[in-house]
Amino acid sequence: MPSSYFLSTIRFTDILDILIVAYLIYKIVGYFRETRAFQLLKGIVILLVFMQLSEFMQLNTISFILRNTMQVGVIALIVIFQPELRRALTQIGNKKLSLFGVDENEAKTKTEYVVGQVTEACEMLSKQRIGALIVFQRETKIGDIIRTGINMDSEVSSELLINIFIPNTPLHDGAVIIGANKIKASACFLPLSQNENLSKELGTRHRAGIGITESSDAVAVIVSEETGKISIAMNGTLTRNIAGETLQKALLKMLASEKSQKADKKKSVWRFGKK
Numbered sequence: 001m002p003s004s005y006f007l008s009t010i011r012f013t014d015i016l017d018i019l020i021v022a023y024l025i026y027k028i029v030g031y032f033r034e035t036r037a038f039q040l041l042k043g044i045v046i047l048l049v050f051m052q053l054s055e056f057m058q059l060n061t062i063s064f065i066l067r068n069t070m071q072v073g074v075i076a077l078i079v080i081f082q083p084e085l086r087r088a089l090t091q092i093g094n095k096k097l098s099l100f101g102v103d104e105n106e107a108k109t110k111t112e113y114v115v116g117q118v119t120e121a122c123e124m125l126s127k128q129r130i131g132a133l134i135v136f137q138r139e140t141k142i143g144d145i146i147r148t149g150i151n152m153d154s155e156v157s158s159e160l161l162i163n164i165f166i167p168n169t170p171l172h173d174g175a176v177i178i179g180a181n182k183i184k185a186s187a188c189f190l191p192l193s194q195n196e197n198l199s200k201e202l203g204t205r206h207r208a209g210i211g212i213t214e215s216s217d218a219v220a221v222i223v224s225e226e227t228g229k230i231s232i233a234m235n236g237t238l239t240r241n242i243a244g245e246t247l248q249k250a251l252l253k254m255l256a257s258e259k260s261q262k263a264d265k266k267k268s269v270w271r272f273g274k275k
Contacts, residue, residue, distance in 0.1 A: 047069075050066060051067060051070060054066060111255055111256075114181045115248055115251045115252050115255065117157055117158045117161070118158075118251065119247050119248040119251070120244075121158040121159075122134070122221060123244040124158065124162055125161075125162060125223045126223050126229065126244075129226070129228040130162075130165055130166065130167065131205055131223055132161070132176075132221075132223040133174070133175040133176070133205050133208060133209055133220065133221075133222050133223075134161070134175065134220070134222075135176065135177050135178065135188075135190070135212055135218050135219070135220045135221075136179070136218060136219040136220075137178065137179035137184070137216075137218055138216075138218055138255070142177065142212070142218060145177065145190060145212065146177050146179075146184050146185045148188050148189040149174055149185035149188030150170075150171060151184070151185050152184065153184065156181065156183055160183070161176065165223075170187070172187075173187060174187035174190075175188045175189075175209075175212075176188070191208070191215060192204065192207045192208055193207045193210040193214055193236070194211075195214070195236065198238075202238075203224075205222055206222050206224070206231065206238065208220075209221075209222040209238070210236055210237075210238050212233075213233045213234050214235075219232065219233070219234050219251065220234075221251070229241050229242075232250055232251070
């Protein structure tokens with residue numbers, strides 16, 4: 001049988017080879033998803049598909065243009081992705097590869113702790129009328145924004161957050177980015193909102209907090225320097241004058257993972273069915 005003959009020719013090393021290549025592709029795609037360069041990669045894949053289709057359909061002119069463009073494009077890609085390639089090689093040398101994900105319950109507990117620390121810091125900053133801007137990265141990666149600031153990769157604590165935003169310190173101007181329950185960077189520059197209907201009372205800090213939530217699914221917490229009032233922004237919408245307890249509940253709800261939300265829905269349906 002042809003199929004049995006084909007299967008008999010497959011060696012263990014062939015399977016291992018395929019698995020290693022698949023894992024490397026997975027890690028590379030995962031790395032580039034952290035940056036806006038991922039959109040460029042998708043464009044390159046589309047061009048490759050068109051090139052194969054043009055050759056198959058014998059569209060010689062289009063095939064010639066695309067083939068020569070891609071040959072020159074290899075050199076261009078090395079230049080364009082030079083910063084990302086350098087960072088990737090550095091990470092390979094400095095970090096261990098992670099094969100397994102984080103336990104959902106452990107991540108939920110860690111998120112609750114981080115939210116508690118952020119809430120505590122915002123309450124203290126609010127009392128002292130010290131301006132602050134804290135952004136929680138969610139599903140949409142904002143690696144390009146993170147790289148505009150000072151890399152930290154630190155554990156989240158209320159004391160550290162307060163110290164960062166103390167006036168006239170090197171890191172106080174800009175936003176703190178929190179991702180994967182860690183402070184990724186501080187003093188980051190955010191895109192300002194282009195919404196012309198925003199209140200004229202809102203300053204740059206509030207407009208930056210709204211702006212990052214317009215271009216991603218991030219959640220931004222803003223403490224006003226003038227009034228000390230706490231606001232929260234999500235999906236381009238700003239909710240102002242939030243108390244500490246309300247802030248904590250809102251953040252926990254917004255940062256809950258899809259898996260946790262689905263699990264809670266299943267539990268509620270199951271309990272309803274038992275009654």
